[in-house]
Amino acid sequence: MNFHILSLFPEMVLQGLSTSITGRAAKQGKIHIDAVNIRDFSEDKHRRVDDYPYGGGAGMLMQAQPVYDAWQQVTKPLFSQEKRKVRTIYVTPQGEPFTQKKAEEFAAADDLVILCGHYEGIDERVLEEVVTDYVSIGDYVLTGGELAAMVIVDAVARLVPGVLHNDASAETESFHGNLLEHPQYSRPEVWHEKRVPEVLLSGNQKEVDKWRLEQSVLRTKERRPDLYESYRQMQECKELLMTQKLLHIDMIEAINRGAAQLVYRKGKEILLYHTQAGIFYHTDPEEKEEPYLYEWGEGLCERELSGANTLAQGALPSGAMVSEAMPDCLVLHQERYIAKAEQLFSLKHTMTCSHAVYTKKEKAPVSGLYRPDGKPMGNGLTIQPLHAEHADFVKENYRKMSPEYLAGRIEKGAMFGAFLGEQLAGFAGIHDDGGIGMLFVHPQYRRQKIAQALETYLVNLLLERGMTPYGQIETDNDASLQLQEKLGLYVAKSPVFWLEK
Numbered sequence: 001m002n003f004h005i006l007s008l009f010p011e012m013v014l015q016g017l018s019t020s021i022t023g024r025a026a027k028q029g030k031i032h033i034d035a036v037n038i039r040d041f042s043e044d045k046h047r048r049v050d051d052y053p054y055g056g057g058a059g060m061l062m063q064a065q066p067v068y069d070a071w072q073q074v075t076k077p078l079f080s081q082e083k084r085k086v087r088t089i090y091v092t093p094q095g096e097p098f099t100q101k102k103a104e105e106f107a108a109a110d111d112l113v114i115l116c117g118h119y120e121g122i123d124e125r126v127l128e129e130v131v132t133d134y135v136s137i138g139d140y141v142l143t144g145g146e147l148a149a150m151v152i153v154d155a156v157a158r159l160v161p162g163v164l165h166n167d168a169s170a171e172t173e174s175f176h177g178n179l180l181e182h183p184q185y186s187r188p189e190v191w192h193e194k195r196v197p198e199v200l201l202s203g204n205q206k207e208v209d210k211w212r213l214e215q216s217v218l219r220t221k222e223r224r225p226d227l228y229e230s231y232r233q234m235q236e237c238k239e240l241l242m243t244q245k246l247l248h249i250d251m252i253e254a255i256n257r258g259a260a261q262l263v264y265r266k267g268k269e270i271l272l273y274h275t276q277a278g279i280f281y282h283t284d285p286e287e288k289e290e291p292y293l294y295e296w297g298e299g300l301c302e303r304e305l306s307g308a309n310t311l312a313q314g315a316l317p318s319g320a321m322v323s324e325a326m327p328d329c330l331v332l333h334q335e336r337y338i339a340k341a342e343q344l345f346s347l348k349h350t351m352t353c354s355h356a357v358y359t360k361k362e363k364a365p366v367s368g369l370y371r372p373d374g375k376p377m378g379n380g381l382t383i384q385p386l387h388a389e390h391a392d393f394v395k396e397n398y399r400k401m402s403p404e405y406l407a408g409r410i411e412k413g414a415m416f417g418a419f420l421g422e423q424l425a426g427f428a429g430i431h432d433d434g435g436i437g438m439l440f441v442h443p444q445y446r447r448q449k450i451a452q453a454l455e456t457y458l459v460n461l462l463l464e465r466g467m468t469p470y471g472q473i474e475t476d477n478d479a480s481l482q483l484q485e486k487l488g489l490y491v492a493k494s495p496v497f498w499l500e501k
């Protein structure tokens, strides 16, 4: 990922970010940070970049021209690749508050431009032309945007795959799923006569996890009642969804993984948004003539017609309220709403899938499939994460998803290959919504239990991460449905319905 900082004090940003984890990530090429001095673009013989504000008032203002020229130099090469405006953040106390959610959203970009103001700020006209996001790091006024830019780079960089050695740690930290992190302890066991809580020394991981969750909930309730309220609402939704666990596993897992935003709940009717996958999930277990979904959709259409709704399809832009966004992927959990939803949201019913869910807590047996210690089986088989060099093989052999999506999954460490010696025989992965899928075994290597090995590997990997493994199988794919049942997954009786652009 590339960060481009536009500033009057580039050395401040570069020095600050050159140490510790961001410094190491830059050295390893996982991130790239460049800082451009806006003053280098001044056309004034004294290299001035500021002037008095029209209408009077205290202080000086940064002028439009040097800022614009600096921005153009940085973004020109990027425009030709992407043919669209590069995400450009102006850090300002007038912006939207910077949050973990926003950091996650920014981390999905390849390039981020961050514009730092100074003095009393920047001429409004250039901001209107270049800025896509106005972001504040808090309700206080700094002398310049450099510290704010550093805060953003730090928080975003650590979400880039490979920057933290342990990628799982970014997933379990404070703000994940609206809960603050539990307290942590390290050696010694006793310090200032205070003992580490007994349960953490017990070696019983289940008990440890339970304790940590309880502590997270307590801490959030005490310190951040606002976050706690969102957590509580989501738990209520989860309880409702659990009454049909197999049907709703996609929604339940989105909540468990901290990736769900509640768009609305009306009685038992729920609409969730999956923040990582950009998917809306709807369920309405009680038969109703008019679900609230229709009213919500009609409201969106009216807003669009009146020009008030600028939130078109695609990844939600910064600061967008999910409740105002037109879905471009909607998963319905009841068939009766398909026709009306297609019409309301201009979507097409593309797939009917059944959930296959691994409901046991203990891992699936691996004997005869693969060795969990990573060593080769008798036939030479190992299962390993895939890397960029395998992307072509995956793209050629899996046409159901776009090449960009598959490359992204590989980069996130979510694709795994079955290797026979050096030879890649097949692969499977975890979708951005958390489901297992993208299974392929090369015809030459079929009937050797490779598909079973790959799927069992993913089931056990997800269990290790405390998740419920599940996949979505198209209802006419008998071979896959049979494989799921053979592996001990339960297939839901009622399917779900994918509506897409």
Ligand code: SAM
Residues within 6 Å of the ligand: 090, 091, 092, 093, 094, 115, 116, 117, 118, 119, 120, 121, 122, 135, 136, 137, 138, 139, 140, 141, 142, 143, 144, 145, 146, 148
């Ligand atoms: N007059 C401006 C206003 O009231 O919005 C404040 C200008 S401030 C003194 C100078 C620069 O510091 C801003 O242009 C902005 O880039 C940065 N800055 C100050 N406070 C900030 C904050 N809380 N978050 C992000 N950037 C901030």
